[in-house]
Amino acid sequence: MVIDVIRNKRGLSRALLCLFLIMLLAVALPGRGQCAEISAISTEEITTPAEDTTPTEQKTLPDGTAGSVIMDAAALFFMSGILIYTALYRKRGRLDDKLFFGMVLTNMALAASDATAYLLEGRAFTEAGKMIVACNVVFYAAFEIFPYLFLLFLDFRVRKEPEHVRKSSVLYCIPALVIVVLLLLNLRTGWLYSVSKNNIYHTGPYNDVVFLPVAVYSVLILAKLYRIDRRLTLLGIILILARVGFGFWFRSISSTAMTYTLFLVATHIVVMNRTIKEEVL
Amino acid sequence: MSILGEAVVSCYADAVAFLVAMLLLLLSEPVRGRESDSLRIFFLLDLLVAIESVVCFVTNAMYMHPAPWCHTVAVVGRTVWESIVLWLNALWLLYVYLKLYGSEKRNLSAFLLTVSPIVILQAALIVNLFTGFAFTYSAENRFRPTPYIFVIYLIEFLYFSFSALIVRRFDQKAGKIRFLSVTPMIVSVFGFSAVQFFLPYHIGVIGFAIGITLLYFSMMGEIHYVDAESGLYNKGYLAYLFDLAIAGKNDARSALIIEADGNISACCGILRDVLHRNGDVIRTEDRRFLMFSGTDSRSTMQYYSSLVEESVEKFVAEHPDEKAAIVVRCRMRAPGEDAFTFLRTVTDEKDSGDEMRGIVSMMTELDRLDKELKLASDIQTNMLPMVFPPFPERTEFDLYAATAPAKEVGGDFYDFFLVDQDYLALVIADVSGKGIPAALFMMVSKTLIKNQMMSGQDPASAIEWVNRQLCERNSSMMFVTVWLALIEISTGKCLVCNAGHENPVIRRDGGDFEVLKYKHGMFIGVKSEAKYSNREVELHPGDCVFVYTDGVPEAVNAENKMFGEKRLAETLNQDPAAAPDELIRRVREAVDSYAGSTQQLDDITMLCLRYVGSGEKE
Numbered sequence: 001m002v003i004d005v006i007r008n009k010r011g012l013s014r015a016l017l018c019l020f021l022i023m024l025l026a027v028a029l030p031g032r033g034q035c036a037e038i039s040a041i042s043t044e045e046i047t048t049p050a051e052d053t054t055p056t057e058q059k060t061l062p063d064g065t066a067g068s069v070i071m072d073a074a075a076l077f078f079m080s081g082i083l084i085y086t087a088l089y090r091k092r093g094r095l096d097d098k099l100f101f102g103m104v105l106t107n108m109a110l111a112a113s114d115a116t117a118y119l120l121e122g123r124a125f126t127e128a129g130k131m132i133v134a135c136n137v138v139f140y141a142a143f144e145i146f147p148y149l150f151l152l153f154l155d156f157r158v159r160k161e162p163e164h165v166r167k168s169s170v171l172y173c174i175p176a177l178v179i180v181v182l183l184l185l186n187l188r189t190g191w192l193y194s195v196s197k198n199n200i201y202h203t204g205p206y207n208d209v210v211f212l213p214v215a216v217y218s219v220l221i222l223a224k225l226y227r228i229d230r231r232l233t234l235l236g237i238i239l240i241l242a243r244v245g246f247g248f249w250f251r252s253i254s255s256t257a258m259t260y261t262l263f264l265v266a267t268h269i270v271v272m273n274r275t276i277k278e279e280v281l
Numbered sequence: 282m283s284i285l286g287e288a289v290v291s292c293y294a295d296a297v298a299f300l301v302a303m304l305l306l307l308l309s310e311p312v313r314g315r316e317s318d319s320l321r322i323f324f325l326l327d328l329l330v331a332i333e334s335v336v337c338f339v340t341n342a343m344y345m346h347p348a349p350w351c352h353t354v355a356v357v358g359r360t361v362w363e364s365i366v367l368w369l370n371a372l373w374l375l376y377v378y379l380k381l382y383g384s385e386k387r388n389l390s391a392f393l394l395t396v397s398p399i400v401i402l403q404a405a406l407i408v409n410l411f412t413g414f415a416f417t418y419s420a421e422n423r424f425r426p427t428p429y430i431f432v433i434y435l436i437e438f439l440y441f442s443f444s445a446l447i448v449r450r451f452d453q454k455a456g457k458i459r460f461l462s463v464t465p466m467i468v469s470v471f472g473f474s475a476v477q478f479f480l481p482y483h484i485g486v487i488g489f490a491i492g493i494t495l496l497y498f499s500m501m502g503e504i505h506y507v508d509a510e511s512g513l514y515n516k517g518y519l520a521y522l523f524d525l526a527i528a529g530k531n532d533a534r535s536a537l538i539i540e541a542d543g544n545i546s547a548c549c550g551i552l553r554d555v556l557h558r559n560g561d562v563i564r565t566e567d568r569r570f571l572m573f574s575g576t577d578s579r580s581t582m583q584y585y586s587s588l589v590e591e592s593v594e595k596f597v598a599e600h601p602d603e604k605a606a607i608v609v610r611c612r613m614r615a616p617g618e619d620a621f622t623f624l625r626t627v628t629d630e631k632d633s634g635d636e637m638r639g640i641v642s643m644m645t646e647l648d649r650l651d652k653e654l655k656l657a658s659d660i661q662t663n664m665l666p667m668v669f670p671p672f673p674e675r676t677e678f679d680l681y682a683a684t685a686p687a688k689e690v691g692g693d694f695y696d697f698f699l700v701d702q703d704y705l706a707l708v709i710a711d712v713s714g715k716g717i718p719a720a721l722f723m724m725v726s727k728t729l730i731k732n733q734m735m736s737g738q739d740p741a742s743a744i745e746w747v748n749r750q751l752c753e754r755n756s757s758m759m760f761v762t763v764w765l766a767l768i769e770i771s772t773g774k775c776l777v778c779n780a781g782h783e784n785p786v787i788r789r790d791g792g793d794f795e796v797l798k799y800k801h802g803m804f805i806g807v808k809s810e811a812k813y814s815n816r817e818v819e820l821h822p823g824d825c826v827f828v829y830t831d832g833v834p835e836a837v838n839a840e841n842k843m844f845g846e847k848r849l850a851e852t853l854n855q856d857p858a859a860a861p862d863e864l865i866r867r868v869r870e871a872v873d874s875y876a877g878s879t880q881q882l883d884d885i886t887m888l889c890l891r892y893v894g895s896g897e898k899e
Contacts, residue, residue: 067290070476070484071297077469077491085498088506092521093528235307242300250293258297262304265494269308272501275517 064252065118072115075257079108082264095162096271099153103146103264110142111257118254121201128199136193136201137183139256140210144176146260147217153267154224172220175213182209232270239263287481288344294473294484295338301490302331305497322376323496326369330489333365337486343422355422360406363416363433366474367406369489370440371399376496377444395440402433424483441471469495511549513570514563519628522561522573526621533573533620535582536612536627539589541568543604551592551607556585571627582611654716658686661720664727665694669862677770677893678705681861683869684886685832691884692719692761693830694727698735703770706734709888710763711782711830722759726751726805730765740765740778741813744805748780752809760806764828766818773820773892778813780805783834786850787818788825794853796846822894827853827864832883836872839879844872861889 082104089097117135120128151172156165186192191206218240225232243259305327340358343351375395379388409415415430445467473488508515525531537556541548545568552570556562560574574582586609593607612630614623662684669681682695692712700706708730712723729750733743744765751761764782768775777785781804788794802813820826829849836844852871853864865887872885 066480066482067293070290070294070482070487074294074297074469074473074484074487074491077472078494081469081491081495081498085495085502088502088521091530092524093530094524246293246296250289250296253290253293262300265301266304266308268498269305269501272498272505273308273310275505 064254065121067250067253068118069115071253071255071258072111072118075111075261076108076115078261078265079104079111082268086268095165096153096156099149099156100264100267100271103149103153103260106142106146106149107257107260107264109138110146110260113138113142114254114257117201120199122199124199129195129197132195132199132201133187136195137187140183140192141180143210143256144179144213147214147221148172148176150263150267151217151220151224154221154228157271158224158227172217175216179210179213182206235266235270239266288341291341291483292338294482294487295334295341298486298490299331299334299338301487301494302327302334305494306331309497320500322372322379323493323500326372326376326493326496329365329369329372330486330493333362333369333489334486336361336365337483341483346422347420352418352420352422355418356410359416359418359424360410363430364403364406366437366485366489367399367402367433370437370444371395373492374440374444374447377447381447398436402436405433438471441467508564510546511564512553513549513557514561516563516565518561519563519565519571522563523621523624526619526624529620531620531624532575533623534577534614535574535579536614536623537572537574537582537586538610538612538627538630539570539572540608541570542606544600547596547600547603547605548593548607551589551596551605555588555592559585565628573624573627577613579611579613582613585609586611657717657720661691661694661723662686664724666697671697672699675699675770677895678768679861679891679893680889681865682709682886682888683865684884685869686884691715692723693832693884693886694723695886695888696727696731697888698731700734700737700767705768705770706731706740707766707768707826707828707888707890708734708763709782709828709830709886710761711884711886712761713759718757718759722751722761722806726761726763730763734765734767739815740767740776741802741815744778744780744802744813745811748805748811748813749809751806755806758807760804762804762831766826768820768890768892771895773822773824773894775818775820776815777818778802778815780813783829783831784846786827786829786846786853788823788827788853788857790821791823792857794825794827794850794857796850820892822892825857825861825864825889825891827868827887827889829868829888830884830886832881832885833868833872833887835883836876836881836885837879838875839877844875848875861891864889 086097086100086104090101113135117132117139120132120135152165152169155168155172156162159165182192186204190204192204192210193207194202194204196202218236222233222236222240225236239259239262242262243255246253246255246259306324309324309327336358340355340362343355343358375392378391378395405415414427415433416424416426419425469491470485470488473491474485477483477485503509506514506518506521522531522533526533537560539552539562541552548568549564552562552572556572560572562570562572564570572585574585576582589607589609593605596605597603612627614620618626665684666682671680680697682697684693684695686693692714694708694710694712696706696708698706708727710723710726710730712719712726714722726747729747730743733746734740738746744763747763761780762782763780764777764785765780766775766777779785779799779801781801784796784798786794787797797818799816803811805811834844834846834849838844848871849868852868855867856863859867868887869885
């Protein structure tokens with residue numbers, strides 16, 4: 001059904017509009033912001049020290065739920081637009097088209113899981129905790145898979161050899177694979193993140209590990225961009241710095257989906273620019 | 282939710298929108314050189330989004346800052362912000378209108394119509410700075426709207442709805458090319474702008490950022506795949522079809538190879554309107570097009586081909602001053618042939634080149650000749666006596682003549698003149714062939730005959746002399762059939778010489794018309810030693826002579842049967858006593874009625890004389 005919706009442009013637009021309205025309603029309902037107060041009242045029931053401190057911090061932090069959900073919704077809109085305007089290329093079915101489509105889907109999964117996790121946080125229904133865990137698994141997996149696919153995409157754009165890309169994909173997937181394994185282990189250990197009984201998300205002691213593969217991929221991506229065009233390296237650096245900047249200034253708002261979206265937007269435009277210059281003119 | 286939280290979310294959205302706008306500006310280098318109104322408006326839109334995001338960021342950052350200058354910045358910032366949104370809506374409407382329906386005639390009126398309401402709203406926003414009737418800011422610099430602001434929002438919404446409707450209509454009209462599909466743009470701009478009515482976040486600017494990004498994508502798609510001049514697909518699309526064929530996803534089973542000449546934009550319009558909905562029409566060269574279709578029915582493709590031909594004919598008929606020609610050839614994919622080979626075969630097929638280019642040059646030449654023939658026809662007609670009655674003071678006879686060229690300049694002519702006060706000469710003749718040569722030959726013949734008759738010659742002598750003159754330099758071997766009569770008006774006696782012409786029809790003594798058959802001489806212009814003789818005929822008062830060219834008896838109907846002398850006599854005998862002009866009109870009507878819609882190849886020329894004698898005209 002999902003594929004049918006994606007194929008049908010009108011269906012996709014309507015589905016996204018519905019999703020957007022649902023997200024608006026969800027943000028308007030009592031959520032993480034209000035939940036901070038609820039959590040503060042229920043601190044007596046919480047036993048772990050981490051859970052004791054979190055609600056106090058929530059009171060002083062800006063509301064991250066609404067901001068994150070809105071940014072994820074914006075990312076989803078961007079993705080829907082890219083899906084529609086790249087439909088012709090997708091039909092062509094070249095390896096770079098497939099990889100680009102994969103990146104779009106990965107980022108959509110990332111944005112949707114991120115928004116859902118934020119919306120579920122602090123909700124007082126039974127399955128909310130499990131759903132938050134599932135959403136975070138999807139989020140972190142997508143967080144690693146996206147730069148991996150992007151690296152393969154650039155690799156194909158440089159070499160134009162599907163066989164070479166297939167071989168290098170095995171090597172490149174190792175960092176992402178490590179994180180996927182850690183994510184599965186995390187379900188028992190809580191090293192990367194955990195969800196408390198009152199359905200609040202907490203980062204684990206080794207949470208920063210998830211950024212290591214992304215950092216590695218980022219360096220490789222910049223190297224590939226340098227081989228394609230030096231100016232593109234500069235563009236890559238600007239986008240990475242923008243991500244860091246957003247993360248620093250708007251700490252409570254999740255910027256990942258939007259950053260990846262900007263990467264995809266820039267990539268689509270650059271690829272189209274080159275196509276126009278090389279093939280048509 | 283905290284006010285600070287609201288500010289942070291709004292500022293974040295503004296920062297992202299600014300980044301997107303800058304990214305577009307940075308990466309739009311390839312299309313920047315392409316000058317057009319719609320592109321200029323696009324860049325203006327992008328710039329406005331960037332400015333708006335900065336203004337929004339500053340305004341939102343003023344929340345919870347109690348200093349008086351912060352209040353001023355918030356109010357002024359919001360005014361600028363709302364103004365930019367107004368202009369963004371107007372420009373967006375103008376953009377889609379110019380992009381889809383723009384023309385030199387419409388551009389100025391569209392601009393005035395779009396901008397006028399915005400100017401009024403802009404004035405209202407400036408007034409608001411002093412009165413606060415539309416919105417104010419609280420002591421904590423929080424936005425406080427009044428119901429009047431919703432009037433502005435309503436007009437913005439109307440603008441946006443209009444632009445959406447225009448594009449939707451174009452989408453339906455354009456058929457296959459839907460690069461400007463705007464649903465996501467509409468949803469994003471409208472959706473994100475509407476958030477402020479439900480939640481305390483002002484993130485409309487990110488909706489605009491998404492909107493212009495998608496707009497840019499659509500433009501890129503157009504630049505890549507659409508031929509700007511014709512609106513058809515370009516070579517990039519052909520390359521794309523080859524890619525599909527390599528991937529085994531191309532189902533092209535038939536193709537039309539189309540070559541156009543003449544008014545190329547008209548040809549493109551015909552192809553766009555007639556064919557593009559049924560297949561991919563690709564402009565591979567300036568005057569060469571390919572259309573691929575998934576159908577394997579040759580008759581379907583031939584039907585498309587006939588549609589094109591009909592449209593071209595219609596265009597040429599409606600625009601006589603324009604030239605357009607389209608040649609369509611059909612190719613079917615052979616059994617067992619793969620799509621890639623089929624595409625390559627069709628693409629590589631040599632065009633008919635010179636043959637095609639010759640069509641329009643020939644059409645142009647024919648057009649020139651048509652005009653010249655028309656001119657020649659006018660000159661020729663003016664050479665014939667056209668004023669009736671020709672001799673109003675002469676009551677002894679009643680005379681009428683008429684000629685109707687079949688299609689172009691013909692060689693028929695008639696003439697009548699008084700040789701002296703008692704002698705009237707009548708001539709009717711038919712030059713072989715058509716066109717300018719026949720017309721020239723006719724002029725010479727007419728002049729020579731008249732000159733000879735005016736010198737006092739009898740008809741046979743005059744024709745013999747003219748025949749010799751014509752034979753001297755007649756390398757083209759043209760000839761003339763002539764019926765020439767000289768009538769003594771006082772007595773009714775006449776000398777008639779017939780050089781290969783049609784038999785005259787005569788009415789005598791109040792009876793019926795009858796075809797007068799007698800031995801003819803040879804037509805003139807071929808044999809210089811040919812001899813001709815006069816035949817004496819005596820006319821009595823009331824007698825009538827009707828002479829004509831072969832266009833009358835040889836007029837054919839749909840069954841290719843001739844009108845004939847018998848039918849001619851019958852027509853004349855319906856009212857034999859009628860005046861000459863009435864007789865000629867009746868014969869003309871009878872011939873037209875008999876021929877129906879069948880195109881006649883010969884001119885129809887008739888001359889009728891009723892001899893009255895010394896009595897009064899009836």
